[in-house]
Amino acid sequence: MLSHQDIWAALDKLAERFSMSPSAIARQAGLDPTTFNKSKRSSSDGKARWPSTESLSKVLGALGVSFEDFAALTSKSQSGRLSIPMGANVPLIGLAQAAETGYFDSSGYPVGEGWDEVRIPGLSDDHVFALQVNGDAMAPILRDGDRVIISPNANIGLGDRVILKTRSSEVMAKEFEKMNSQSVSLLSLKPNTPDREIPLKDIKWMARIIWVSQ
């Protein structure tokens, strides 16, 4: 989450880029030269001060810098993981309905009534991660280069496709069949490959695949 420190740091970077001081950019923007004083970035009781959007706009206007460029200056390095959004709404309809008239315009875009809105599920899990498939061992379901989105906290039920890692450091994609207190039964994603029953003690972790890229 964007912090006031990010914004102050970006203002300082901006000033540095123009070889100016914080008081100089404030002055150039028509603000009081003390506006961005380091001493005024928090109150005496430690409460953070956030520069107003109006002040920022004046500075950016005076320096000829776009809001987008300024936002880029607030960017931290990508070393940490970013929080996961809930995702935008996407229109949804059944495949059978898609064959009927009235659901697509001439460009193939959705039109008309009858479309539900669906949220892309599962991305509310902060621990979602992606794996990229190497090779075609699991084609046609998972092909070389496909990206697989995994939600460690999603419930797993019959028929769900899962990724698991064993204690012997094998990572595999399977279809979950059932589990008891001792072991888990997994169907292969590849035709003509034997199903497996793996003892729970041999499994380091198992998580559900929620999306596969195409």
Add this chain to the structure above:
Amino acid sequence: MLSHQDIWAALDKLAERFSMSPSAIARQAGLDPTTFNKSKRSSSDGKARWPSTESLSKVLGALGVSFEDFAALTSKSQSGRLSIPMGANVPLIGLAQAAETGYFDSSGYPVGEGWDEVRIPGLSDDHVFALQVNGDAMAPILRDGDRVIISPNANIGLGDRVILKTRSSEVMAKEFEKMNSQSVSLLSLKPNTPDREIPLKDIKWMARIIWVSQ
């Protein structure tokens, strides 16, 4: 120069993108639901109100939208098109690497260096829509209940899976092989099903499948 109207408009676009009202995003951000009321965007004497950077930060944090994405929403050059990537940053690693030690903690969550960050591709297309699969005619690739995300504006190349609708109102999922000025060659997703060559004039629209739920 960035105006308060630009910022308010961007907030409204954001709310619309999430199918939420201004009061709903304020509430979700932990702000008072009346904070972004249209009636409060200027004072009774017409003086503009600028939302504070602190309020913006709270909204963006709650919705998982970056400051950069938000700044892009304020950009006038994008007027009319919401082509902003609203996707999530997700940690990504290769499946083969996933077998090595050091990439997952004991709960199966990603840890350590070596993880890339990837944006879920394709959701920047405004016209993205989803279809829900009925039946198992295309299993194991597309199973009953699977949701397929389609990006009408994505480029289509060899091996891409596509959805197309014909003039005779058939909707089908296929694998794109090639296309010439007359027709398109499509491989079946189902083993032992004949491939098809369809004249372009018989195709109403064809679009690429970018994600399949599991």
Add this chain to the structure above:
DNA sequence: GACGGGATAGGTATTTTTTCCTAATAAAGA
């Protein structure tokens, strides 16, 4: 060395934004 201007810390007054509250209307659910 003296002087002027800029940069910064810090205090107070003023202005601005958010919060809290009320009321009316619209939308959703039973």
Add this chain to the structure above:
DNA sequence: TCTTTATTAGGAAAAAATACCTATCCCGTC
């Protein structure tokens, strides 16, 4: 149809940011 919840307009109070002011220090110029 009725009830509940959400959304929005609008007013007053509280909180927060800027403007104004003072003082000190530093740097550059004469």
